[in-house]
Amino acid sequence: MREIAYEEIVKNVRDIIVYSASNLPEDALNAMKEAYENEKSPVSKEVLKQLLKNADIASSEARPLCQDTGLAVFFVKIGADVKVVGGLLKDAINEGTEKGYVEGYLRASTCHPFTRANNKDTVGYNLPAIIHLDIVEGDKIDIEYAAKGGGSENVSRARVFPPAAGKQGVIDYVRECISDAGPNPCPPLTVGVGIGGTFEKAVISSKHALFRNIGSVNEDPEMAELEAVILKELNKLGIGTMGMGGTQTVLAVHIEANPCHIASLPVSVNVQCHSSRHTHITI
Amino acid sequence: MSKTYNLTTPLSDETISELKSGDIVYLNGIIYTARDAAHKKLVDLLDEGKELPFDLNGAIIYFVGPTPPKPGDPIGSAGPTTSYRMDSYSPRLIAEGLKGMIGKGKRNKDVTDACQKYKAVYFGATGGAGALLGKQIVSAEIIAYPELGPEAIRKLEVVDFPVTVINDSYGEDLYKIGRAQYEIK
Numbered sequence: 148m149r150e151i152a153y154e155e156i157v158k159n160v161r162d163i164i165v166y167s168a169s170n171l172p173e174d175a176l177n178a179m180k181e182a183y184e185n186e187k188s189p190v191s192k193e194v195l196k197q198l199l200k201n202a203d204i205a206s207s208e209a210r211p212l213c214q215d216t217g218l219a220v221f222f223v224k225i226g227a228d229v230k231v232v233g234g235l236l237k238d239a240i241n242e243g244t245e246k247g248y249v250e251g252y253l254r255a256s257t258c259h260p261f262t263r264a265n266n267k268d269t270v271g272y273n274l275p276a277i278i279h280l281d282i283v284e285g286d287k288i289d290i291e292y293a294a295k296g297g298g299s300e301n302v303s304r305a306r307v308f309p310p311a312a313g314k315q316g317v318i319d320y321v322r323e324c325i326s327d328a329g330p331n332p333c334p335p336l337t338v339g340v341g342i343g344g345t346f347e348k349a350v351i352s353s354k355h356a357l358f359r360n361i362g363s364v365n366e367d368p369e370m371a372e373l374e375a376v377i378l379k380e381l382n383k384l385g386i387g388t389m390g391m392g393g394t395q396t397v398l399a400v401h402i403e404a405n406p407c408h409i410a411s412l413p414v415s416v417n418v419q420c421h422s423s424r425h426t427h428i429t430i
Numbered sequence: 431m432s433k434t435y436n437l438t439t440p441l442s443d444e445t446i447s448e449l450k451s452g453d454i455v456y457l458n459g460i461i462y463t464a465r466d467a468a469h470k471k472l473v474d475l476l477d478e479g480k481e482l483p484f485d486l487n488g489a490i491i492y493f494v495g496p497t498p499p500k501p502g503d504p505i506g507s508a509g510p511t512t513s514y515r516m517d518s519y520s521p522r523l524i525a526e527g528l529k530g531m532i533g534k535g536k537r538n539k540d541v542t543d544a545c546q547k548y549k550a551v552y553f554g555a556t557g558g559a560g561a562l563l564g565k566q567i568v569s570a571e572i573i574a575y576p577e578l579g580p581e582a583i584r585k586l587e588v589v590d591f592p593v594t595v596i597n598d599s600y601g602e603d604l605y606k607i608g609r610a611q612y613e614i615k
Contacts, residue, residue, distance in 0.1 A: 169561075190452075190608060200559075201559040201562040208561070210560075210561040211506060211561065212558065213507060213560040214560040214564070216507075252497055252500050253498075254496070254506070256495075263466075298557065329605060329609070330536060331512050333557040384613060385612035385613030389554065389556055390554075392610070392611050420558055
C-alpha cells in the first residue's frame with residue numbers, strides 16, 4: 148500500500164489550476180496556430196492572431212487567458228493500492244481547488260442555481276469542484292483537469308435517439324448543435340461527442356472526450372473515421388473564429404462510444420471553447 | 431469595405447449613424463460593466479422610476495465579469511461574456527438612451543430592432559482574449575452592487591479598447607454576413 152499525503156494532493160491540484168488558467172496546453176496552442184495558417188477569412192485570421200497574442204500575454208505575464216476561469220472539472224483515477232493519509236481524496240481536491248482560485252486571482256463562478264448568490268465570498272470561492280472518480284489497479288493517482296467555461300457549456304446538449312437514427316443521426320445532431328450555437332461558444336471549438344451507454348453515461352463521456360489531446364487519434368478506427376467525417380461537416384458551416392465567418396470553426400471532434408441498451412442510441416454533445424485549458428498529472 | 435474608427439464615449443446619434451457592421455472601433459473613455467444580475471437590477475430601478483447608478487445617455491455597457499485584480503493592477507482578465515443572456519433587458523436600456531453594448535455572440539430581434547429604432551450598436555469583443563483586453567482597461571471602480579462580486583457594476587476607463595461592430599443601426603448583422611460568405615451547403 149502506497150501512502151500519499153492529503154497535503155500533496157492539495158498542492159498538486161492548486162498548482163495545476165493556477166498554471167492552466169494562464170498557459171494554454173501545447174496541443175491547443177498548436178491547433179490554434181494551425182487554424183491561423185489555414186483560415187481563409189481575413190477577419191477570422193485577424194481574430195486568431197489576437198487570440199495567439201492573448202495566449203502569449205497570458206503566459207508571459209501570468210494573467211488568466213479568459214476571465215471565465217470556469218468550473219473546475221476533474222476525472223480522477225485512484226489506484227487500489229493507494230491510501231490517502233490525513234484526509235479524504237475528495238476533500239483534498241476541493242481544498243486544492245479553492246486554494247488555486249483564491250491564490251491565482253481566478254474568478255469565482257459558482258453560485259446558487261436560483262438566487263445566483265455566491266455561497267461563500269466574492270473572491271475565489273469555486274466549490275464544489277466537479278469530480279468524476281474511478282478506482283483502478285496500481286499505486287498512483289491520475290488526475291485529469293479542465294477549467295470549463297459557461298459559454299461553451301450553455302450550447303451543449305444530449306438526446307436519446309431510437310437505434311434507427313444510426314451514424315447519420317449522430318452526424319446531423321452534432322451539426323445542428325454547432326450550427327445553432329454559431330458564435331456563442333467561442334469557436335474554433337473542440338467538440339466532445341458521447342455515444343451510447345445510458346443517458347448520463349453519454350453525457351459524462353462527451354465531457355471526458357474534451358480532455359483528450361487535440362490531434363490525438365481515436366483508438367477505435369471506426370470512431371476515428373466518424374470523427375473525421377463530422378469534423379469535415381462542421382467546418383462547412385462557415386462560422387469561423389468567434390463567428391466572424393470562416394473555414395476554421397472546429398479544431399477537433401472527439402468521440403467516446405459505449406455499449407448501450409438495445410432500445411436506445413444516446414448521444415451527447417459537449418462543447419469546449421478555443422481556450423481549451425486542460426491538463427493531466429500523475430501522483 | 432470596413433472602416434476603422436477611434437471613438438471616445440459618450441456616443442452621439444451622429445456617431446452611431448456612421449458605424450456599419452464590420453467596422454473596427456477603438457474605444458476610449460468611460461464604459462460600464464453589467465451582466466445578467468446587474469441588468470435585472472437596472473430594469474427594476476427603471477420600473478420603479480428610480481435613478482440608475484450611472485447616466486445611460488450615450489453610454490456603453492460591457493458584458494463582462496472580470497477576474498479579481500492582482501495587487502497593483504486595476505482589473506484582472508476582462509473579456510466579453512455571451513450576450514444573449516442580456517437580450518430580455520437590453521431593449522429597455524436602449525430606449526432609455528444606451529448607445530452601445532459590448533459582448534460576444536448573437537442578439538435577438540428585439541435587441542436589433544431597438545438598435546434600429548433608437549440608434550444604438552452592438553459591438554463584439556474577442557471572446558477568450560481576457561488577458562489582452564484587460565490590459566486596455568486603465569482604471570476600474572465598483573459603483574453599484576458589490577455583493578454581486580464579478581457581476582457588480584464597474585465604471586471602467588478604457589484606452590484603445592478593440593471592438594468590431596456586429597449589429598449596426600441599419601439592421602445589418604456581421605455574423606450573418608460573415609457566415610454566408612464561407613458556408614458550404
